[in-house]
Amino acid sequence: MGRIKNFIEEETLDKAIELFQLQGYRTTSPEEIVKFLGISRSSLYATFGDKRGLLLKALNRYRKLTADSLEKITLESKDGVEGIERIFDISVTGCYHPGLPSGCFMVNSIIEFGPEDGDALQIVKDSYEDCRNALLHFVKMGKKSKPTFKKLNVETTTDYLINAISGMVVSAKVGMDEAACRRLAEQTLSVLK
Known part of the structure; x- marks a missing residue:
């Protein structure tokens, strides 16, 4: 009979995201992982396989949380510009967590690994497509109802x-402060108005 987990997997993955965001993946030891997550080494390996397995599940968890936010925006926004503005807002907000390095967990991970980890890269690409698809939805919505969108090519604008967004996230990672990042977002969105 298997052992009963004494932790909630999603909460543990949220902690892993925080830890990897804080320290990076490569420099975090298994001892630091179990201490930070508050689980035993045997639970770590039984649930996540190993450190890399934990990383991949954490990236998938982050992707799901992001996709859920994008879906909520898609369902609630009645206007193309509003939806795009909300996506930019969550993108900027997600880069500036007190006590954590600036930047998005996905982008920080891909900067750390480059193309050498195909599985991690695929999760990042899938998350990128989630965001692109949400933006595409709103650009198409704007094209139907906003005179300012009429002249815009849907694919090129998306x-x-x-x-x-990708540029702002990388800029945040290398030190751009939040106010400057928000000004950049506002300037970018001015083409839609």
Whole structure:
């Protein structure tokens, strides 16, 4: 008979995201992981396989949380510009957590690994597509109802917006403060108005 887990997996993954965001993956030892997560080494291995397995599940958890936020915005926003503004807002807000290094967990991970970890890279690409698809939805919505969108190419505008978000996230990682990042977002969105 298997042992009963004395922790909630999603909460543990949220802690792992925080730890990897704080220290990076490569520099975090298994001892630091079990101490920070508050689980035993045997629970770590039984539930997540190993340190890399924990990373991949943490990346998938972060992707799910992000996708859930994007879905909520998609369901609640009645206007293309509003939806795009809300996506930019959560993108900027997600880069500035008190006590953690600036930047997005996904981008920080891909900066740490580069293309060498195909599994991690695929999760990042999938998350990128989630965001791009939400932006595409709102650009199409705006194209139908906003005179300012009529002249815009849907695909090019969507790529412009996702590239702007990616650039802001990387800028946050290298030290751009939140106020400057928000000004950059406002300037980027001015093309829609």
